[in-house]
Amino acid sequence: MIARIIIPLILLIVLPELYIDLHYLRRRRQFSWKKRLLWWIPASVMLVWAVCLAFSRNFAPENLDWLFWFLLLVGLLIVPKAVFALCSFLGWQWCRLRKKRLNWGNLIGFFLAVGSIVALIYGSTIGFSRLKVRHLEYANNQLPKSFDGYRVVLFSDLHVGSYTGSRQKLLQRTIDSINAQQPDAIFFVGDIQNIQPQELYPVMQMLSHLQAKDGVYSVLGNHDYSYYMRNADDAIKAANEKEVINREKQMGWTLLQNEHQAIRRGKDSIVVAGMENYSKPPYPAPGDAKKAMEDVKEGAFTVMLQHDPYAWRKTILPDTHAQLTLSGHTHGGQVTLFGWSPIALINLEWDGWYHDGGRSLFVTRGVSGFIPFRLGCPGEIIVLTLRCK
Numbered sequence: 001m002i003a004r005i006i007i008p009l010i011l012l013i014v015l016p017e018l019y020i021d022l023h024y025l026r027r028r029r030q031f032s033w034k035k036r037l038l039w040w041i042p043a044s045v046m047l048v049w050a051v052c053l054a055f056s057r058n059f060a061p062e063n064l065d066w067l068f069w070f071l072l073l074v075g076l077l078i079v080p081k082a083v084f085a086l087c088s089f090l091g092w093q094w095c096r097l098r099k100k101r102l103n104w105g106n107l108i109g110f111f112l113a114v115g116s117i118v119a120l121i122y123g124s125t126i127g128f129s130r131l132k133v134r135h136l137e138y139a140n141n142q143l144p145k146s147f148d149g150y151r152v153v154l155f156s157d158l159h160v161g162s163y164t165g166s167r168q169k170l171l172q173r174t175i176d177s178i179n180a181q182q183p184d185a186i187f188f189v190g191d192i193q194n195i196q197p198q199e200l201y202p203v204m205q206m207l208s209h210l211q212a213k214d215g216v217y218s219v220l221g222n223h224d225y226s227y228y229m230r231n232a233d234d235a236i237k238a239a240n241e242k243e244v245i246n247r248e249k250q251m252g253w254t255l256l257q258n259e260h261q262a263i264r265r266g267k268d269s270i271v272v273a274g275m276e277n278y279s280k281p282p283y284p285a286p287g288d289a290k291k292a293m294e295d296v297k298e299g300a301f302t303v304m305l306q307h308d309p310y311a312w313r314k315t316i317l318p319d320t321h322a323q324l325t326l327s328g329h330t331h332g333g334q335v336t337l338f339g340w341s342p343i344a345l346i347n348l349e350w351d352g353w354y355h356d357g358g359r360s361l362f363v364t365r366g367v368s369g370f371i372p373f374r375l376g377c378p379g380e381i382i383v384l385t386l387r388c389k
Contacts, residue, residue, distance in 0.1 A: 006054040072124065123374055133380070143388050151384070153384075168206075185263065191307065192224055197247055260296060270300075271302040293322065305326055349363055364382050
């Protein structure tokens with residue numbers, strides 16, 4: 001993870017320190033070279049830490065706490081300085097251009113820096129711990145009448161490896177909240193882990209307590225494969241992927257891998273189809289929509305479970321007749337401002353409802369995330385009631 005952004009990260013650490021040192025500290029007599037050297041110590045430590053993380057064998061270190069603490073300190077020590085330095089620099093250039101002496105950029109930068117610290121602390125604590133239960137309805141004239149009022153709980157992106165220490169209580173709350181809805185079925189649309197199945201060991205009993213009349217149906221997300229174990233042997237990767245599959249089945253979940261099952265009410269039935277992950281390169285894309293819908297009759301009401309909403313327009317719409325697709329993956333960007341997130345710049349479908357003719361996609365913001373941080377975008381579970389149109 002850090003290896004991908006190591007150059008911008010180094011610049012983020014070094015340039016603000018250099019600007020503050022040359023523009024402020026060096027010009028003041030009370031800051032001797034020894035004091036200026038002390039000023040650089042935190043940045044030097046963060047720089048070494050970043051380089052060490054960049055040389056990690058995998059996408060992230062096995063002990064994710066090293067990564068989480070690093071990112072937290074980046075937010076507390078590096079980002080505020082970068083925000084202040086940028087505002088100060090722009091204000092300085094403005095003063096030179098307009099021949100003014102007072103640099104308002106310093107004051108603006110100070111308040112924005114304080115605001116970034118407050119946002120980080122909130123997003124890492126209260127923001128990440130929030131959980132919303134959203135009640136929605138979906139109507140379709142192909143839904144059998146005996147399924148009118150059928151209640152489904154949809155959730156996604158558990159990333160159980162992020163629930164370390166006291167955060168496990170948040171995961172237990174999620175399980176309790178789902179069961180409290182007394183759903184007819186539960187749909188989980190992928191990313192149960194961060195990197196490897198060992199993360200599941202402490203929480204398997206907890207997850208196995210999910211209860212619904214017609215069971216729990218799940219699919220795999222991009223994090224549930226071995227893509228993020230960059231330097232592991234192929235045999236280890238294959239074993240880990242097999243273990244994730246076995247663990248979900250041991251918990252009593254019905255894992256759908258390019259296949260489907262029927263849920264029956266008397267003579268009527270609906271189809272729950274599940275694709276393996278289907279993402280843009282270079283992420284895993286073994287999903288096969290046609291195979292998942294093999295032998296499903298035209299007109300049969302079908303709910304397609306697919307982790308990545310990218311697959312909806314790419315393969316589900318053209319290759320299947322599934323009326324309703326449920327996805328996650330985007331986490332709603334984990335940061336939103338007035339209902340908008342920067343992830344909207346790279347994801348066409350990233351949150352909520354999308355429609356194409358008589359067919360629909362719903363993208364949930366998910367519960368957790370690889371990085372335990374949410375700002376303006378709380379985790380959610382969806383209670384979806386199906387209606388005959």
